[in-house]
Amino acid sequence: MLFNSYEFLFALLPLTLLGYYVLLPKAWRLYFLTLISYIFYGWWDYRFCGLMLLTTVINYVSALGVAQSRTSIGRRAWLWFCVVSGLAMLGFFKYYGLFAHTANGFASWIMGRPAPLLPELYLILPIGISFYTFHSMSYVIDVYRGDVQPTRSFINFACFVSLFTQLVAGPIIRYRDLAAQLVARTHTTEKAALGIAFFTLGMAKKLLLADGVSPMVATFFGLPHPDFLSAWTGVLSYTMQIYFDFSGYSDMAVGLGYLFGFQIMQNFHSPYKAVSITDFWRRWHISLSTWLRDYLYIPLGGNRFGTLLTYRNLMLTMLLGGLWHGANWTFVIWGAYHGFLLSLERMTGTMAPQKGLVARRIVTFFLVMIGWVFFRAAHLEEAHRMLAGLVGLHGWGDGQALLDMAGGIPLFVLVIALIISWAAPNTWQMKWSWSWAQIVMLVLLMLACVGAMLVNTSSPFLYFQF
């Protein structure tokens, strides 16, 4: 189930709010939220609820094991049990296919004939597995480090892992940020009002902006020989789509959290206003970048062991960060590309420039856009086609043909999206006075979003005309 779906907006959410605030006693609220979260998750495929429950049990038990072990070997054993089991499940469902395909391809190349070393299984990827695996692993690691006390309440932990507000698309929250809120949180009118504002703005970003440009992305990335104009329009569109889609969903997650009394971290901070790639990674998918920093980069040594090792650690972190996004070599290349740029900035001392910020912002935006070509491309060949188009190897293109292919409305939405991403304040920077003007704006936005959602998810009923 998605937040921007009829079933969620007009069935599950109203029922959840009704149950949470009206029907059920306060002591039952966490149980209720956990149940709703499993229904939310299971709506996509109920079979994978068992996998999430298994992850929850393993990490809950591991954290208690770490805390109760008297020897460092015992503590480490529990930690490794948690990490290995989590990565094994994630690795199997997400990466086995890529691994098998690559191994078989390599073997065939060596042998000069088809040589299937490993069976290529067509596994369904459990939705959100990357997120809830990282959620729960970070908890056990924090317990091991002594940063947080393990919880004895299974329901608290189960609710933390499965909480539907951030289950399928983040932000990746740490247990320590939520621990106190699971036990006692306030439900105020202002929190609820902020929740509505965040949820509405998030929906608008996703449904009006991201979905508004998405037809152009599909069209131009699917061209066999994209010309200059088409390639740049396609890449620009994807740059806007991925930002507004992801940050919109994060805003909706934050908004829903507020509705139930939770305060969830900010995940995006105007990333396209970044003045360097280093700055970009402090603004983009903040929950992931800080997770990688705390659980990968720093344990590898960070920048504490000399320049070369720093670059190695940066590259490794970004390579694995790229791979986390998906089982495709294009994601690895994207990660390596950013790792290279981060290392280059460190080498040249341009991580946090103070002068020429406008020019730096433009250059950073351009560099990020190039990276998105690999992120979006289904395979390396598609990335190569787009890159060739970007430099004009397939010709320069024709404005009228571009307009015919793109359509007037998506191009208009693209321009609006660009202006908003560069010039407007982000959701977290907005000041809410709850004036009637703001309320009317939010109501109109919500109606537009509901309309857009229903138009995109419904079919016209040919036999029903009213």
Next chain:
Amino acid sequence: MKDDHQLDRGPIAEAGRARRILLVFLGLFVVLTGGDWFLRFYWFRWQELLWIKARPAVAQDHPAPVGAFTEKEISPREGGDLSHLIPIPKARLAFEETHPGALVTVDPEGFRTPAYDPASRFDVVVVGDSYMAEGLPMTNQFSMRLSSLLGTPVLNRAVQGRGPFQSVVRLLNERGTPERAPRWLIWGFIEREISGPAFERFVKQLYALEAENKGAAGHDSVVPTGIRWAALAPFSLRTSLPDSSALAQASRKAWNLIRYYGAGQLPSEVMVLKEPGQAPLLGYGEALTSMYWSPEVRNIPQAVQSVVYIRDFLAERNMQLVVVPIPDKEQIYRDLIPRSAWRGGRPPYPSCLPEFTAGLQSNGVHVIDLSTVFASARARGEQLYWRDDTHWNENGIRLATEEIARTLKVLRTP
């Protein structure tokens, strides 16, 4: 990074005003959610899928009284189902045709058919979707045309609605017993309804029925229950809730108005198929969507096996099945689909009918291949579908009934 979050400045001053937005949105959602659900059950026919369950055959000494045959006046109208999806009257004009009216006879079951003795048995019955019920005046109606070509009465049991299965279920309920079952069941449905998963779901219901009645004496029959929605399965609800939302339909209308007056574009539900030198045709957006189902998603082999099962199910009840897959208008005119309508920058998949037909033939199912006949007719410049409607016109009906009659005459010959 500075955290500009509102909460850090304290919520107390804003609490009173924050209540406003809560009340406004609460009121908005109560109206939208409550109203939509109310309209769904009160006004909008949700699903055309039916539950079927076994009902042991009961000997009836006194057949239930039947209603009378009635005459109904169908008024002529301008425009078809596709042109009516265009909410702007002046935009519709370029495509509209005049659809004739007629006086029709409606039997007690609600089907358009000449009067007949309710106790009689028909050798040939037509079932299927609205294409099989199409045709005005009555002499042009599919079953009537077939009847005149075969020289034998043909009963119309095709439902003027969507989906291939409902009418089969109704027929089994009405005439599923040996005394009343037709010898030949002509089952027609449009190409975009063909998919393995859809046919498989119907077959599962028939299979459950058969399993329940295994070993029971006499023949079973099936009845629709009062529940008009499928199991509480996420997939079914996912596909049905937005489609049966009055809000969704209102949103589509509003968006279509904005598209037209803002950008001069017709609704995405339709597309214009323009042949040089000819009046433009309207194509159906949803049909185009089905043309982008990959072979794996469409799963024709599964659909074929399902039809084989249905054939066997009917054969056990002494009914011979003849399948009539009807080509999509959008496939017959696929070369006219504008590039701007392409999804993801690539053309739609070719028609699934050759694979479907070949699969049925190799399993010994009687099937009428209309794609070749229709493609040839189109090449000769014949218009086989209404310009402003998804359905075939009298040319299409004529061609199809001639093909079926030709085949049936051979099959019926002892």
